[in-house]
Amino acid sequence: MSKQAQHWEKTRGLLIVTLAIWFVFSIGIFLFGAEMESIGGPFGYPLTYWFTCQGSLGIFVILIFWFANRQEKIDEEFGFSEKGDD
Amino acid sequence: MIKGNFIDNLPKVYGIYTGGFLAFIIIMAIGEQMGMSAKAIGIAFVAFTVAIYAIIGYLSRTAQADAYYVAGRQVPTVFNGMATAADWMSGASFVAMAGGIYFKGYGYMALLVGWTGGYVLVASLLAPYLRKFGCYTVPDFIGTRYGGNLSRFLAVVVLTVASFTYVTAQINATGTIASVALDIPFQYAVYVGLVSILLCSMLGGMRGVTWTQVAQYIVLIIAYLLPVFWISNKMGAGFFPHFMLADEVARIADLEAQFGLGTVKNSAADLATVPKGLAGITKAHSAVNATPWAFISLALAMMMGTASLPHVMMRYFTTPSVKAARKSVGWSLFFIFLLYSSAPMLATLSKLSLIDPNLATGIIGKSISEVQAIDWYQNWNQANLMFVSDFNGNGTLELNEFFMGGKAVVLATPEIAGLPYVISGLVAAGGMAAAMSTADGLILAIANALSHDLYYKIIDPKAETAKRLVVARVLLVVIGFAGATIAAMEIQGILGSVIWAFDFAMSGLFFPLVLGVWWKRANREGAIAGMALGLASGMGYLIWVRNGGSGFLGITQLTFGIFGSAVSLVSMVVVSLITSEPDAATQKMVDEVRVPSGKSILGKQH
Numbered sequence: 053m054s055k056q057a058q059h060w061e062k063t064r065g066l067l068i069v070t071l072a073i074w075f076v077f078s079i080g081i082f083l084f085g086a087e088m089e090s091i092g093g094p095f096g097y098p099l100t101y102w103f104t105c106q107g108s109l110g111i112f113v114i115l116i117f118w119f120a121n122r123q124e125k126i127d128e129e130f131g132f133s134e135k136g137d138d
Numbered sequence: 139m140i141k142g143n144f145i146d147n148l149p150k151v152y153g154i155y156t157g158g159f160l161a162f163i164i165i166m167a168i169g170e171q172m173g174m175s176a177k178a179i180g181i182a183f184v185a186f187t188v189a190i191y192a193i194i195g196y197l198s199r200t201a202q203a204d205a206y207y208v209a210g211r212q213v214p215t216v217f218n219g220m221a222t223a224a225d226w227m228s229g230a231s232f233v234a235m236a237g238g239i240y241f242k243g244y245g246y247m248a249l250l251v252g253w254t255g256g257y258v259l260v261a262s263l264l265a266p267y268l269r270k271f272g273c274y275t276v277p278d279f280i281g282t283r284y285g286g287n288l289s290r291f292l293a294v295v296v297l298t299v300a301s302f303t304y305v306t307a308q309i310n311a312t313g314t315i316a317s318v319a320l321d322i323p324f325q326y327a328v329y330v331g332l333v334s335i336l337l338c339s340m341l342g343g344m345r346g347v348t349w350t351q352v353a354q355y356i357v358l359i360i361a362y363l364l365p366v367f368w369i370s371n372k373m374g375a376g377f378f379p380h381f382m383l384a385d386e387v388a389r390i391a392d393l394e395a396q397f398g399l400g401t402v403k404n405s406a407a408d409l410a411t412v413p414k415g416l417a418g419i420t421k422a423h424s425a426v427n428a429t430p431w432a433f434i435s436l437a438l439a440m441m442m443g444t445a446s447l448p449h450v451m452m453r454y455f456t457t458p459s460v461k462a463a464r465k466s467v468g469w470s471l472f473f474i475f476l477l478y479s480s481a482p483m484l485a486t487l488s489k490l491s492l493i494d495p496n497l498a499t500g501i502i503g504k505s506i507s508e509v510q511a512i513d514w515y516q517n518w519n520q521a522n523l524m525f526v527s528d529f530n531g532n533g534t535l536e537l538n539e540f541f542m543g544g545k546a547v548v549l550a551t552p553e554i555a556g557l558p559y560v561i562s563g564l565v566a567a568g569g570m571a572a573a574m575s576t577a578d579g580l581i582l583a584i585a586n587a588l589s590h591d592l593y594y595k596i597i598d599p600k601a602e603t604a605k606r607l608v609v610a611r612v613l614l615v616v617i618g619f620a621g622a623t624i625a626a627m628e629i630q631g632i633l634g635s636v637i638w639a640f641d642f643a644m645s646g647l648f649f650p651l652v653l654g655v656w657w658k659r660a661n662r663e664g665a666i667a668g669m670a671l672g673l674a675s676g677m678g679y680l681i682w683v684r685n686g687g688s689g690f691l692g693i694t695q696l697t698f699g700i701f702g703s704a705v706s707l708v709s710m711v712v713v714s715l716i717t718s719e720p721d722a723a724t725q726k727m728v729d730e731v732r733v734p735s736g737k738s739i740l741g742k743q744h
Contacts, residue, residue, distance in 0.1 A: 060732055070262045078255035078441060082433050085244070085426045096384030101424040104247040105482035106380065109254045113471045116261045120464035123266075127461075132735045134459045 059130040066126060070119045077108045077115075145212055152217075155190075156356050162186060163360075167560045176559045180319040183563035184570055187357055188334045191350045191574070198342030198349050203603050206343030206610065207274040207586060209456040213348055218462075219469025221348050222453040224355035226253075226474055228304075229311025229573030230636050232358060235478075237544030239485040243421045245428035245436075250478050252437035254471060256444025261467035264445060265454040267655040267731050269463035272738025273455065275583070276448040276647070277591040280669075282740060283654045284662040285724065287596050292669040294587045296646030297448045299673065301580045302621065304447075304639035308577035309335070309618075310625040312570060319566045325626050332622040334570075335577045340611055343586075347578045348456060354571035355473065361568020362477050366484050369555045373491060379483040386490050390423045393493055397502065397537035404538055408529045416525050416541040423489060431692050439697040443640025446647040449576075449583035460734035488551040493537060499554055501526075502537055509535050514553045518546055581621065585613040637696050638680070645676030645702025649710050657714075658728050664714030671709040676702020 053061075081088065085100045093099035093107070127133040144151070166179055200206055213221065231253075238246040273279040276297060281290025312331030317324045338350040366379055376382025394400075399422065412418075421427050444450065453470075454463045495503040501512070506528045509515055518524040523543035526535055542550075548569075552561040589610035594601055601609070646669045653660040653668075679698040683689045693701050719725075727739055 056729060056733060063732070067262050070258065074255060074258040074262075078251055078258075078437060079434050082248075082251070082437070083430045085428075085430060085433060089426050095381045097387060098424055100244070100426055101387065104244060104251060106479050108251050109475050109479055112254050112258050113468060113475050115258055116468040116471055117465070119258075119262055120461075120468055123464060124461055127734050132733045134461055134735050 055130055059126065059132055062126045062129075063123065066119065066122050070115065073115055074112070077103070077111045081108075145214065148214065148217055152352060152356065155353060156360075159187075159357060159360065163560065163564060166563060167558060170558055170560050176562070177321060179559055179563040180566055181321075183567040184316065184319040187567045187571060188337075188574075191334070191353060191571075192337040194350045194353055195338040195340070195342055195346040198346035200342050200345055201604065201607065203274075203606065205345045206607055207455075207590065208452075209343075209345040209348045211456055212458050213456040215457060215462045215466040216469050217352050218348070218453060218457055218466040219473050220355040221351035222450065222466070222470035223473035223477075224351040224358065224571070224575035225347075225453055225579040226450060226470070226576070227358065227477055227572050228308055228576040228636060229315070229569055230307065231477065232362065232569050232572035233311065233545050233548050236481045236484040236488065237547040239482050240489055240547045241417050241419065241421065241544060242427075243423050244426050245421070245432060247482065248428070248433045248436040249440055250481070252440025253444060254474060254478060255437065256441035257467055257471040257474075259441060259445035260450070260454075261464055263652050264451065264655065265467050266460045266463045266734065268451060268651075269454055269457060270460045270731050270734060270738055272740040274590050274740075275587045276451050276651070277587050278595075278740070279654065280647075280650060280665065281591060281595060283724070283727070284650075284660075284665040284720075286662050286666075289662055289665050289669070290591050290595060292666060292673075293647065293650070294591050296643065296669055296673050297587050298584055299677075300447065300639045300643035300646070301449060301584050302617075303642060304449075304636055305577055305580040305584070305617075305621045306624045307636050308573050308580065309621045311573035312577060313622075313625060315566055315570045315573065319563075319570070328622050328626045331570075331574070331577075332618050335574050335581065336615060336618050338574065339578045339582050340614055343607075343610065344452070344456060344582060347582055348453075350578065351575045354575040357571040358568040358575075359473070359476055361564045361571070362484075363480060365552045365557060365561050365565065366480050366487070368557055368561070369487050369491070369551060370483070372555055372557070373487060373497070375487060375490075379487065380479055383483055383486050386486050387424050389494065390486065390490055391425065393502075394422060394537075397493070399537060402536065402538045404529060408527070411527060412541050413522055413525055416523070416543050418538055418541045419489070419493070420538075423486070429692075435692060435697045435700055439644065439699045440637075440640055442644040442648050442703060443699055446643035446651065447640065448587070448643070448647075449579040451651075452583060452586070453579070484551065485547060488547045488554075491551070491555055492540070499556070502535055502540065504535055505533055506535050506539075507533075514550065517553070518542075518550050523550065577621075581614060581618050584617050585610055588613050588617075641676060641680070641697065641699030641702065642673065644699040645706060646673035648703050649707045653710060655728070655731060658725055659714055659719055660710065661714050661717055661720045661724075663717040664710040664712075667713040668706040668710030672702050672706025675705040 081103060088099040091099040093102035204210055268279055271279050277290050277293035280293035309331060313324055313328030316330045317327030339347045370379035371377055375386050457463045457466050491497055491499045493502045494500045501509045506526060509526055515524060523546040525541040527539055529539050593609050594606050650665045650668045676698050679701045680695055683695045
């Protein structure tokens with residue numbers, strides 16, 4: 053397999069993991085909104101309420117930075133990272 | 139001033155700017171103490187901030203195509219994040235979001251999840267690849283990846299439909315705030331707003347818009363957070379509201395039960411006496427009040443729409459590298475998060491301060507005549523944003539007898555909580571910044587697509603740079619005036635639906651964009667089918683539902699993009715597969731897009 057094909061395969065793998073996490077916190081947990089309601093969440097908010105106003109939002113922020121770092125590692129591994137810095 | 143080492147000096151420049159703005163707030167506060175009138179403070183806030191944006195717009199003037207279209211591709215990640223956040227958060231986010239949460243609770247908060255979760259799709263599926271492509275506009279990518287004028291043209295059509303739906307609402311919001319703050323009639327205020335918007339973008343294009351959007355973000359975030367923290371502290375609810383309002387949320391749930399929320403219903407005759415646009419509290423504040431599908435479908439539509447809206451995507455064309463584009467999406471969402479996570483807190487503080495009889499500001503349970511005598515009630519009643527009526531004739535205000543406009547949560551809560559007027563002036567400046575920055579991004583997206591893709595790429599490929607930029611600026615003004623004219627007609631109910639813009643964009647563009655990178659087999663015929671049928675079916679569904687159609691699968695007029703994009707996906711895949719695969723050159727181009735290093739597909743000047 054060419055270097056480029058391997059790079060793309062890893063990139064696609066990372067995409068699948070990223071989208072899986074995204075799916076859980078944007079869609080998956082809200083299938084159980086009513087069930088999570090009675091559970092206490094962080095800072096004493098009801099869990100469903102906390103996810104909708106802070107939890108999912110914050111997880112998305114962290115997820116994007118994590119994704120960006122992982123992708124940079126993959127690019128470096130195959131020598132595809134850009135020259136120069138941002 | 140904006141040359142050479144300007145980029146290195148950005149933190150210093152915006153640091154001084156932020157300090158200057160805070161000093162201005164303090165001067166206004168002192169002015170208020172010394173007897174400056176409320177009206178003068180409002181005018182000072184709006185005029186001062188708009189003047190600063192205009193100066194930034196002037197200093198960013200340019201005659202270079204890549205500076206005009208993509209800010210010279212040298213915007214650092216964090217600053218691009220701020221600019222995107224301002225670009226993204228519209229007048230509606232600023233003024234209406236807390237109100238939506240206040241009235242509709244959980245069901246509305248699907249928008250919070252949708253308008254943030256979409257950025258994960260932007261970062262992982264699209265932004266870095268489009269940045270590598272080196273395009274100036276979103277249709278530029280479609281036109282080059284799939285080839286042919288028809289695909290480029292259809293992308294321009296989808297972009298224009300989605301963005302124009304959005305922009306009239308923003309110009310309207312700018313006009314509303316200018317009309318209140320400057321005390322001039324709305325019909326004129328709309329054009330004052332428009333001129334302010336054009337001052338930022340006309341001379342410098344994307345470069346001007348970028349640096350004004352950063353400045354606008356700083357104003358709008360201060361204007362949103364300062365009152366939230368202040369009110370929370372004043373009420374004794376906690377010095378850091380985001381982590382400390384659990385008791386208040388629980389207290390609201392108790393009060394809802396105590397006041398018989400949902401059991402005491404108003405008759406239709408009673409409701410007919412309530413002024414148009416005002417609503418009572420009829421839904422639970424924090425409890426789950428929507429079905430899983432209602433919540434998820436709305437969130438999903440907004441997420442896919444986010445990843446298809448060209449004015450957001452084009453912000454990531456301005457970063458220095460592919461790597462920077464990815465990081466920049468993270469920063470964008472971080473800056474958006476600061477405001478979005480505060481909106482539910484503001485809604486909580488606002489609601490509790492109004493309905494809790496134990497608080498001095500609480501009005502439920504007081505006598506109607508007493509409430510009608512309160513100063514702030516009279517002000518906001520006059521502004522047509524508050525209304526009480528003694529439906530059951532017992533002389534006491536009940537929960538179901540109190541009505542408010544959605545905007546009042548952001549606009550009136552500072553006054554209700556007893557904050558000085560300077561905060562209201564600040565909020566007006568923040569709302570203006572939010573609406574202007576989004577309007578600028580949208581008008582620029584449309585004008586750039588028309589000037590670059592329609593005029594330069596399709597009509598006159600030999601045009602000189604100078605001529606192209608003149609055309610771009612003329613279009614900017616024309617589109618701005620068209621938007622303002624429609625906004626001045628105040629048919630907001632039809633055109634103001636920001637949510638529709640997301641559905642239109644996702645119907646026509648989501649899959650052609652994503653598959654352009656992720657599916658090599660996708661070809662021109664498929665993309666054309668995907669855009670045309672996606673947009674047509676989405677629009678058809680909307681028209682059908684609005685004309686009394688029952689819809690299916692619980693897809694409403696707010697989520698019709700789910701239907702449109704499904705049609706788009708199926709038709710794109712089917713048509714691609716029954717026609718021949720893209721030529722070798724196109725396949726090689728896709729391979730190159732997938733790798734961050736190396737030259738971009740389109741040259742620096744194209």
